[in-house]
Amino acid sequence: MNHETPWLQVPAADIDEQARLDAEERQTRLTKPLGSLGLLEPLACRLAGMQGSATPRVDKVQISIFAGDHGVAAEGISRFPQSVTAEMVRNFARGGAAISVLARSLDAQLEVINLGTVTDTGPLEGVLDVRVGPGTANFVDAPAMDIHQLALAMNAGRHSAERARLAGTELYIAGEMGIGNTTAAAGLACALMGLDPRELAGPGTGLDVAGVSHKADVLRRALAFHRDHLEDPVECLRRLGGFEIAAMSGAYLACAQMGMPIMVDGFISSAAALATARICPSARNWMIFGHASAEPGHRHVLSSLAADPLLDLGMRLGEASGAATAVPLLRLACDLHGRMATFDEAQVSEPD
Numbered sequence: 001m002n003h004e005t006p007w008l009q010v011p012a013a014d015i016d017e018q019a020r021l022d023a024e025e026r027q028t029r030l031t032k033p034l035g036s037l038g039l040l041e042p043l044a045c046r047l048a049g050m051q052g053s054a055t056p057r058v059d060k061v062q063i064s065i066f067a068g069d070h071g072v073a074a075e076g077i078s079r080f081p082q083s084v085t086a087e088m089v090r091n092f093a094r095g096g097a098a099i100s101v102l103a104r105s106l107d108a109q110l111e112v113i114n115l116g117t118v119t120d121t122g123p124l125e126g127v128l129d130v131r132v133g134p135g136t137a138n139f140v141d142a143p144a145m146d147i148h149q150l151a152l153a154m155n156a157g158r159h160s161a162e163r164a165r166l167a168g169t170e171l172y173i174a175g176e177m178g179i180g181n182t183t184a185a186a187g188l189a190c191a192l193m194g195l196d197p198r199e200l201a202g203p204g205t206g207l208d209v210a211g212v213s214h215k216a217d218v219l220r221r222a223l224a225f226h227r228d229h230l231e232d233p234v235e236c237l238r239r240l241g242g243f244e245i246a247a248m249s250g251a252y253l254a255c256a257q258m259g260m261p262i263m264v265d266g267f268i269s270s271a272a273a274l275a276t277a278r279i280c281p282s283a284r285n286w287m288i289f290g291h292a293s294a295e296p297g298h299r300h301v302l303s304s305l306a307a308d309p310l311l312d313l314g315m316r317l318g319e320a321s322g323a324a325t326a327v328p329l330l331r332l333a334c335d336l337h338g339r340m341a342t343f344d345e346a347q348v349s350e351p352d
């Protein structure tokens with residue numbers, strides 16, 4: 001924490017408990033046996049509490065993709081070259097990436113924020129340039145970011161959440177692009193949870209068994225280097241995170257402070273969400289978890305957050321794709337909650 005990020009100390013907004021209780025009461029009056037719509041029922045009630053509304057809606061969705069390169073890529077921990085980060089930023093801008101398609105299908109607002117890539121994309125329409133540097137430092141033997149870079153990245157996330165708020169966003173989704181960021185996310189999550197890297201290192205974009213084992217070794221070296229500085233979650237983010245991971249963490253915190261519901265994506269987003277919840281525990285109240293990623297470390301992070309993700313489709317892409325895929329479910333939960341007839345209205349007999 002420093003003078004550039006005083007807002008990190010602001011608590012999350014309160015959930016409207018009365019609105020949540022009213023929603024639970026409405027669920028008892030809808031024409032179905034209570035509980036028969038499974039998790040869709042508490043989902044609508046949680047959203048009612050977040051939005052302070054008897055009829056929660058998720059029509060207006062913002063998806064913000066944060067991109068950044070990682071110095072740790074020099075250790076050979078990804079199947080893909082680092083140039084792919086910038087190339088995918090261009091692909092986002094042109095509308096050809098998975099999240100571009102999903103955002104269009106959902107009629108969601110998509111913004112792309114480039115926090116710094118090793119290769120230059122040049123100016124691109126539809127891409128916000130918030131360049132923190134050409135990439136993070138290799139965190140095996142240095143902090144990934146200096147204090148100023150961390151503040152710039154976290155503030156970029158907060159500004160994205162503020163834009164969403166101004167646009168009347170009902171659900172905020174953060175996503176990421178950064179070759180090597182499954183290593184950074186695993187390092188950050190290991191530091192926050194005190195777990196061994198073997199538990200959290202996974203294939204990412206497609207490492208084989210030997211590759212995963214090398215990735216765990218790299219992480220072990222990094223954690224040994226930083227071990228005396230991992231008490232404070234902000235310091236964990238600075239040392240082991242990435243520009244895009246810090247930006248997502250800042251965005252999540254700002255959403256929670258402003259009272260805007262968040263749908264968290266996969267492994268990397270969840271590591272950012274875990275950092276946020278460690279910085280500000282009440283921020284967790286504003287998070288819905290979209291899916292369980294196939295990246296093996298995700299389940300550890302989810303369990304540390306006591307999170308029960310909506311979908312489990314074997315997805316492992318990132319880019320907010322899992323969270324976006326869960327949006328229709330959330331919309332259906334809202335429709336059912338708001339539009340079904342009550343026993344009274346439909347003149348259907350209630351249970352004895």
Ligand SMILES: Cc1cc2ncn([C@H]3O[C@H](COP(=O)(O)O)[C@@H](O)[C@H]3O)c2cc1C
Nearest residue numbers: 078080176177178179180181182204205318
């Ligand atoms: C073409 C392409 C598109 C992607 N979109 C997201 N990722 C995902 O893969 C990367 C993390 O995996 P690792 O740590 O193994 O490098 C991140 O950029 C993540 O968003 C992609 C990866 C690739 C190759």
Ligand SMILES: O=C(O)c1cccnc1
Nearest residue numbers: 266267268293316317318
């Ligand atoms: O779950 C994720 O976010 C993920 C998994 C593998 C690669 N990129 C992202």
